Amino acid sequence: MPIEFAEVPRPDDVPRRTSRPRYGRLDAFGDWLAARQGRSEPHAPQRPRVVVFAADHGVASRGVSARSPEFTRQAVRELRTGGTPLGLLAERAGAGIRVVDVAVDDDEHSESRVRRGSGSVDREDALTPEETEAAVDLGKRIADAEVDEGADLLVPAELGTGASTPAATLVAALTGTEPVAVVGRGSGIDDNTWMRKAAAVRDALRRAKPVVTEPLELVGTAGGADLAALAGFLAQAAVRRTPVLLDGLSVCAAALLAEELAPGARSWWTAAHRSTEPAHVLALEHLDLEPLLDLGVAEGSGTGAVMVLPLVAMAATVHHTL
Template sequence: MPIEFAEVSRPDDLPRTRSRRPFGTLDTLGDWLAACQGRTSPTPPRRTRIVVFAADHGIAAKGVSARSPEATRKLVAELRDGGTPLGILAGETGSGVRVVDVAVDNDDTGEFKIRRGSGSIDSEDALTSDETERAVRVGMRIADAEVDEGADLLVPAELGVGTTTPAATVVAALTGTEPVAVVGRGSGIDDNAWMRKAAAIRDALRRARPVVTEPLELLRTVGGADLAALTGFLAQAAVRRTPVLLDGLTVCAAAMLAEELAPGACSWWLATHRTTEQAHALALEHLGLTPLVDFGIAEGAGTGTAALLPLLSMAARLRSASGEESSERR
């Protein structure tokens, strides 16, 4: 049956740009959390959950990344053991991490596995129509499960070699941008890899243009299981009225599609930081979101957002204290 999302209820008085009050970014964070919680004095999130969708991409075999395609399996194992920058930061903030293998090229056949890697999007579809729908529903199911288990703040992330190539293609397709304007250095590629990546995005974008107005078809053609699952996750989190912190390029590319499928979902999201990827800036502009900081981070993978989590608790306490002081003055 077709994928349909329930109507998204928007938070009231959600600030869309930086606050002009004395505490700047902290005020912005406090305002946003207060709006999402529907209370004047917000409380710090009690159960933050970082959900990482892991997948391999066929285009990685074309040399568009500084890492070999086999690196995804190693990174997934390290993250599950508490390693990788994201795992380290999550441990410092006390945030739970869930790793969901949707398309890693391994022998895992878990309940959320869609396939072993995606198609090489420069010359073939990333997924079949059935796989695309299943991946979106996986993201929806996981969002529901996390909220049902008490999550009051969600941080979606991605993990997979080559993921910025389909993500940049999606952004280019939805914004009408030429390939060279969305090609970033990702994992630290050299000039030759940059040219291979530009060619891959050019060819993929040519295949994407006929389906640019159809989110699920765009995911099928030039996306991947991680992008599809992230799309479902983001849209369903908004339906469940749960705040989400957006991280890097891949998450924001999926957010563009989630907003198409569930209009108003964007009102439940806050962009935490800007990466060095050109396509990320384009995605944020398309979504009308202003990132809180610029760490100069090249990739997403949840690290920038995880680093900002302590500020959210501080902002909530500051907002509550400010509210109490205002009440006393009255």
């Protein structure tokens, strides 16, 4: 049975100001947060949650990343024990973390895992139709669980070697952009690796074009289990009237899909930052989202969005002074 989402509710109207804005983007973000909370004055989120969807990508074996395929499972273990930059930053920002193994290529059993690694998108489909629906449904259920447990601000993230290659492919497909214009340096790749990555995106995009108008087929063909789960998560968060801070390339590529699955979902999201990835910039423009900050962050995996979390509380505070 195809995945379906309830109609996305409209946020409340932005409160009218009684004085001239003084704090720039913080003023605008305070207005945005108040409208999503259904309040005349925003409150600082009490239970922000970072949800990391971890997955391996077959295309990593093509030499498109500076990291080895073993990086994913090592990073998952470290993150679950409080390590990694994301874990440390989230703790400092007062945010809890949930790590979801959606497609890690690991011998350890995981109830949430859809499959062990996604297919290499330059040569084969990332997922079967059944796996695609399972991944989207997983993201949908995780969003429901977080909201039911009291989350009042969600920060979705990805974790996995090679993730930026299928993410860039999806952005190129959904924005009509040539491969060379979406390929960035990802994990810090050199020129030869960049050329291999550009070739992989080119080949994956060629495979994706026949299904570009069908979001589930598209993510199954040229995406991955993490991107499918993120799309389901983002769409359901909007259905559940829960504000979301978008992170980098993979999350915003999934956001493009989620807007197709649940039209109007974008009104419940805001962009935390602008990364150095060209496909991320294109995705933000397509979603018509102006990021809060441009920190020059190249790393994905939620780190940029978590850096912005303290500003959320500040935006609520300064809003009360206007």
